[in-house]
Amino acid sequence: MVLAFGDHRLDIERRELRRGGELVAIEPKVFDLLAFLVRNRNRVVSKDDLLEAVWDGRIVSESALTTRINAVRRALGDSGAAQRVIRTFSRKGFRFIGEVTEIPDPAPLAAAGRAIAPTDKPSIAILPFHNMTGDPEQDYFVDGMVEEITTAIARFSWLTVIAHSSSVTYRGRTADARQVARELAVHYVLEGSVRKTGNRVRIAAQLIGSTTGAHIWGDRFDGALDNIFELQDQVASGVVGAVEPRLRRAEIERTGRKPTESLDAYDLYLRAQAQAYKRTKESLAESIRLARLALDVDPAYGPAMSRIALSRGMQQLRDWIPQWGPEAEEGIAMARQAIAVAGDDPWVLDLAGLALAQLAGDNDAALSALDRAIVLNPNFALAFGHRALVLAYLNRPDEAIGSAHQAMRLSPLDPGMFSFCQALALAHMAAGRYEAGLPWAEEALRENGGMSALRLKLSLCGHLGRHAEARASLHRVRELHCEPTVAAVLRGLPKGLAPELTECLSEGLRKAGLPEQ
Numbered sequence: 001m002v003l004a005f006g007d008h009r010l011d012i013e014r015r016e017l018r019r020g021g022e023l024v025a026i027e028p029k030v031f032d033l034l035a036f037l038v039r040n041r042n043r044v045v046s047k048d049d050l051l052e053a054v055w056d057g058r059i060v061s062e063s064a065l066t067t068r069i070n071a072v073r074r075a076l077g078d079s080g081a082a083q084r085v086i087r088t089f090s091r092k093g094f095r096f097i098g099e100v101t102e103i104p105d106p107a108p109l110a111a112a113g114r115a116i117a118p119t120d121k122p123s124i125a126i127l128p129f130h131n132m133t134g135d136p137e138q139d140y141f142v143d144g145m146v147e148e149i150t151t152a153i154a155r156f157s158w159l160t161v162i163a164h165s166s167s168v169t170y171r172g173r174t175a176d177a178r179q180v181a182r183e184l185a186v187h188y189v190l191e192g193s194v195r196k197t198g199n200r201v202r203i204a205a206q207l208i209g210s211t212t213g214a215h216i217w218g219d220r221f222d223g224a225l226d227n228i229f230e231l232q233d234q235v236a237s238g239v240v241g242a243v244e245p246r247l248r249r250a251e252i253e254r255t256g257r258k259p260t261e262s263l264d265a266y267d268l269y270l271r272a273q274a275q276a277y278k279r280t281k282e283s284l285a286e287s288i289r290l291a292r293l294a295l296d297v298d299p300a301y302g303p304a305m306s307r308i309a310l311s312r313g314m315q316q317l318r319d320w321i322p323q324w325g326p327e328a329e330e331g332i333a334m335a336r337q338a339i340a341v342a343g344d345d346p347w348v349l350d351l352a353g354l355a356l357a358q359l360a361g362d363n364d365a366a367l368s369a370l371d372r373a374i375v376l377n378p379n380f381a382l383a384f385g386h387r388a389l390v391l392a393y394l395n396r397p398d399e400a401i402g403s404a405h406q407a408m409r410l411s412p413l414d415p416g417m418f419s420f421c422q423a424l425a426l427a428h429m430a431a432g433r434y435e436a437g438l439p440w441a442e443e444a445l446r447e448n449g450g451m452s453a454l455r456l457k458l459s460l461c462g463h464l465g466r467h468a469e470a471r472a473s474l475h476r477v478r479e480l481h482c483e484p485t486v487a488a489v490l491r492g493l494p495k496g497l498a499p500e501l502t503e504c505l506s507e508g509l510r511k512a513g514l515p516e517q
Contacts, residue, residue, distance in 0.1 A: 005085070025161050027151075037072070037094060037096040049093065123160040124153065124160070134196070153240050188207060190207050191205070204221075265297040269304050275287035306351035312330060317358060317494070323495075332360045350386055353390070356369070360495055363394050363496040367390050367391070381406075381416075389422065392423050392427045392430060404423045425453070425456045441457040451489075462510065486514050489514065
């Protein structure tokens with residue numbers, strides 16, 4: 001049986017929740033909580049009932065339970081204020097009050113030899129990896145690893161992930177990736193294999209696009225079977241950190257090929273992202289225009305708000321808008337509004353948090369948003385990198401360095417790599433380790449030759465007395481900056497930069513030969 005209520009369909013056997021035919025990605029505990037509430041809809045269930053059924057009797061905090069209840073409500077388009085589907089009874093518990101209809105489970109379309117078209121939202125299926133160890137005893141290890149990867153990828157809220165119970169039906173079958181994608185109605189398929197030699201194991205994985213069958217990404221991981229669970233975590237983290245940025249790029253490219261008359265808020269947001277990645281004066285202005293169009297379609301669309309906020313921050317850092325004024329105020333307002341509506345969207349929290357640090361100097365609020373994004377998705381490399389920047393702004397260099405290196409471990413080829421490098425350069429400068437900071441500033445320049453990395457390199461060269469390199473950097477500053485002075489460069493710094501770090505940076509600029517006024 002499938003339980004239907006409103007435009008939702010809950011398939012407890014397959015552990016799937018669909019809205020209007022589209023799969024809704026929710027965490028396993030959130031699914032369990034929803035299933036228990038729906039199955040017990042004829043009564044009020046207490047907190048003890050939930051702890052026994054969902055958490056096997058373990059004690060969890062009130063905030064953890066509240067967070068899961070709120071996540072269920074968001075998945076159903078409900079809220080604590082409206083309580084249209086899940087009602088709270090004070091000091092008693094909760095009850096599912098939606099009208100439920102039991103309908104027969106339709107035969108899977110794939111089994112009938114039919115295929116359905118993928119939705120416009122990005123979607124992926126993680127297929128069972130092939131156990132090529134020759135040891136059936138390792139099946140549990142392979143299955144456990146795929147479940148870890150599936151759960152980790154599902155934490156990216158912009159991506160729909162097919163439930164493991166659906167993907168597992170392909171175990172032992174030889175099927176073309178494009179055929180699987182058609183049958184499961186997804187845009188991407190992740191497949192892999194496991195080989196074993198002695199106590200060593202090699203895991204290979206590859207990401208395939210559904211339209212052409214082209215390989216988007218592939219890699220392999222080697223490890224020892226001494227600690228199987230640690231190896232599972234390592235592989236899952238490595239796969240997710242590498243795959244997610246490539247999915248972002250692939251989605252932007254896919255949306256760019258769509259005719260403009262078919263755009264919705266999500267498509268407009270992706271186009272805004274693509275423009276922001278170009279980091280030119282014209283493209284940042286275009287990213288803001290596109291994000292505003294997305295808000296015209298959906299006025300409460302958090303991703304578009306956060307995109308406007310960070311694009312404004314990027315404009316300000318490049319001295320393309322004034323430090324104060326309507327443009328900066330728009331960015332700050334959008335950042336705060338985005339965080340308020342973000343819910344459990346790590347992407348929104350990440351972009352809006354960094355924008356708050358750059359535009360408003362509100363590093364405490366920024367760090368809180370970034371920390372929350374990482375709690376929601378511990379594999380979110382960009383959030384670790386942006387957190388490193390904010391920690392550097394706060395003059396907490398050792399924490400910043402640790403966070404930046406974690407970002408690099410998770411996503412060694414991330415499009416945001418230049419910001420990870422900038423955070424390391426700034427953090428080493430804050431610690432007085434100028435020699436260690438210079439290579440990172442140079443790497444940031446190679447990744448993205450912007451003013452932020454250039455002023456870091458110029459200051460570090462000044463501190464190190466590298467006059468020839470300083471002269472070359474000074475020439476580039478004069479090319480990029482309409483007013484190449486210490487005062488002008490400092491005006492373009494993030495608002496909340498610690499005073500001692502600002503002084504260290506400006507002193508290096510003076511030593512490098514940049515005039516004061």
